[in-house]
Amino acid sequence: MAILLTRVRSLGVRALLYGLLTFIAVFMMLPFIWMLRTSLMPQGEIFGSPPILISRNMSLDGYHYIVENGVLRSLWNTFFVAFSTTALSLFFCSLGGYGFAKHHFPGRNPLFAFLLATMIIPGAVTMVPTYVIMTKLKWLDTFRPLIVPGVANAFGIFFMRQYISTISDELLDAARIDGCGEFGIFWRIILPICVPGLTSLGLIFFMGAWNNYLGPLIYLRSSEKFTLPLFMMQMTGPPGYSLYREWMGVAVLSVVPLLVIFLFFQRRFTEGITAGAIKG
Amino acid sequence: MARGVVVSATNGKRRELWREIVRRRWAYVFISPFYILFLGFGFLPVIFSVYLSFHKWKGLGPMEFVGLKNFTYLFGIGGKAFWQSIQNGIILFFMYVPIMTFLALVLAVILNSKLVRFFQGYRTMIFAPYVTSMIAAGFTFGLMLQQKGGLFNTFLNMLGLPGVPWLEDIWWARVSLCLLVTWGWLGYNMVIMLAGLQTIPRELTEAALIDGASPVQAFFYITIPLLRPVILFSVILSTMGSFGLFNEVQALTGGGPMRATLTTMVHIYNVAFGNFRFGRASAQGYVYFALIFVFTLLQLRYFGREE
Numbered sequence: 001m002a003i004l005l006t007r008v009r010s011l012g013v014r015a016l017l018y019g020l021l022t023f024i025a026v027f028m029m030l031p032f033i034w035m036l037r038t039s040l041m042p043q044g045e046i047f048g049s050p051p052i053l054i055s056r057n058m059s060l061d062g063y064h065y066i067v068e069n070g071v072l073r074s075l076w077n078t079f080f081v082a083f084s085t086t087a088l089s090l091f092f093c094s095l096g097g098y099g100f101a102k103h104h105f106p107g108r109n110p111l112f113a114f115l116l117a118t119m120i121i122p123g124a125v126t127m128v129p130t131y132v133i134m135t136k137l138k139w140l141d142t143f144r145p146l147i148v149p150g151v152a153n154a155f156g157i158f159f160m161r162q163y164i165s166t167i168s169d170e171l172l173d174a175a176r177i178d179g180c181g182e183f184g185i186f187w188r189i190i191l192p193i194c195v196p197g198l199t200s201l202g203l204i205f206f207m208g209a210w211n212n213y214l215g216p217l218i219y220l221r222s223s224e225k226f227t228l229p230l231f232m233m234q235m236t237g238p239p240g241y242s243l244y245r246e247w248m249g250v251a252v253l254s255v256v257p258l259l260v261i262f263l264f265f266q267r268r269f270t271e272g273i274t275a276g277a278i279k280g
Numbered sequence: 281m282a283r284g285v286v287v288s289a290t291n292g293k294r295r296e297l298w299r300e301i302v303r304r305r306w307a308y309v310f311i312s313p314f315y316i317l318f319l320g321f322g323f324l325p326v327i328f329s330v331y332l333s334f335h336k337w338k339g340l341g342p343m344e345f346v347g348l349k350n351f352t353y354l355f356g357i358g359g360k361a362f363w364q365s366i367q368n369g370i371i372l373f374f375m376y377v378p379i380m381t382f383l384a385l386v387l388a389v390i391l392n393s394k395l396v397r398f399f400q401g402y403r404t405m406i407f408a409p410y411v412t413s414m415i416a417a418g419f420t421f422g423l424m425l426q427q428k429g430g431l432f433n434t435f436l437n438m439l440g441l442p443g444v445p446w447l448e449d450i451w452w453a454r455v456s457l458c459l460l461v462t463w464g465w466l467g468y469n470m471v472i473m474l475a476g477l478q479t480i481p482r483e484l485t486e487a488a489l490i491d492g493a494s495p496v497q498a499f500f501y502i503t504i505p506l507l508r509p510v511i512l513f514s515v516i517l518s519t520m521g522s523f524g525l526f527n528e529v530q531a532l533t534g535g536g537p538m539r540a541t542l543t544t545m546v547h548i549y550n551v552a553f554g555n556f557r558f559g560r561a562s563a564q565g566y567v568y569f570a571l572i573f574v575f576t577l578l579q580l581r582y583f584g585r586e587e
Binding site for chain 1: 406558
């Protein structure tokens with residue numbers, strides 16, 4: 001380490017490294033800044049040279065427009081879908097993960113291998129027939145097609161199995177001797193121990209559902225059911241009138257909640273996405 | 281006589297198996313939700329999709345059996361858009377995956393080396409786009425990439441350079457799409473590689489440096505080979521990503537100009553829900569699946585051969 005440090009300590013190399021990191025960090029932050037700035041900008045000043053970040057004429061007019069057009073309803077829909085998907089998925093995935101991690105039963109290995117194998121089926125193959133099935137179930141224009149099919153998904157069960165298998169068997173045996181039923185063990189012992197893992201997985205589920213666009217695009221019809229991404233894509237103004245300011249307002253509303261959650265739970269979040277990659 | 285013994289032995293085994301299954305019934309109850317949902321929303325669609333791919337159907341009314349027509353159609357004039365989308369996937373893959381993967385690796389190595397301060401700050405900023413809705417980001421990029429008065433061209437003009445037709449030209453539109461995708465996924469790849477780097481003992485590179493290797497040599501001859509599985513994982517994900525791009529395309533380019541950024545996922549969506557050709561879309565879904573499968577196998581063979 002000492003040699004490495006002396007060798008690379010040279011100011012030039014370090015300046016280069018900082019330069020690269022800072023350039024990339026700025027590129028990453030730029031769209032967020034531009035989104036926020038444009039959502040407040042009067043129409044006439046959005047474009048122009050030199051570009052301006054702050055204007056005396058900034059206002060919340062863009063937000064007034066989107067609120068009048070039902071963006072809050074859409075925000076609520078997005079939250080509702082993301083929250084229910086997350087809560088149900090966490091329950092069923094940890095239940096399945098518990099089944100695979102802590103029970104020896106005939107057929108366990110083939111069943112688990114099958115579960116993993118289903119992950120290679122791409123959405124492009126199931127998209128059309130699933131739509132037809134949803135039509136037959138009369139689930140079009142409801143949130144059910146967005147929530148139900150994925151609540152016990154293979155990735156989540158795999159993830160929770162890994163997590164639960166680190167819990168010691170003695171603990172569970174002790175609970176069994178005390179007369180705790182299998183579901184009781186799951187509910188009173190496994191779930192509380194798994195809170196960190198559930199947080200990681202829950203963040204991934206929540207993000208996926210919050211940002212989902214293809215699902216709502218296929219299944220939602222009436223505008224009062226739209227989620228934010230769909231709301232943004234479907235929002236058009238009067239002819240010849242660019243809605244950039246208003247679009248950016250919706251973008252801010254759809255981005256900020258996730259960014260806040262991410263900042264609060266950053267460690268859990270990165271743990272979640274790396275656990276799948278490094279172990280798998 | 282002997283046969284009777286065998287039969288009773290298998291009967292005994294079967295009875296024992298059954299007893300075991302009954303004894304472990306709770307485990308089956310716990311894992312059953314996945315299999316029930318898969319039956320309805322995985323297995324059934326996969327089978328139904330095969331059936332549909334041999335029929336002509338607009339989603340309403342009777343289905344018409346057309347044999348292999350939905351597949352042979354792809355090799356005629358009508359299949360042009362499909363193959364264009366496959367070609368676009370390959371082009372996009374080569375345009376952004378090598379650069380993004382390399383950049384993610386370099387950033388991960390820099391952040392892991394403890395040579396720079398503000399590790400947390402840089403990591404947070406580079407990773408933040410990953411949690412962002414690509415619809416929102418696509419609109420924002422569209423705004424910044426406007427040919428007249430967009431942020432990027434204004435900058436170029438201020439530097440005395442001519443503006444670029446970011447979304448109007450075939451190749452520039454692909455560049456723009458790659459910019460957006462790299463913006464969204466660089467941090468994800470970097471975080472995965474950071475986690476991979478943390479599994480490599482620090483002593484390995486240090487020993488090489490003591491023996492006189494340069495940091496660049498250590499990077500190429502020690503870090504990259506040891507990180508191979510993680511790199512492979514990230515490249516395979518990006519492969520599926522480049523054919524399956526959907527939100528990014530819809531929000532930024534809509535597949536244009538002249539289908540230059542039409543990805544296979546967008547194409548299949550258009551066939552299914554734009555033209556209501558459910559049979560054709562199903563057939564193309566399967567061809568797409570087969571191609572992705574082959575690409576992935578090739579990559580596993582090419583990159584994974586030393587394992």
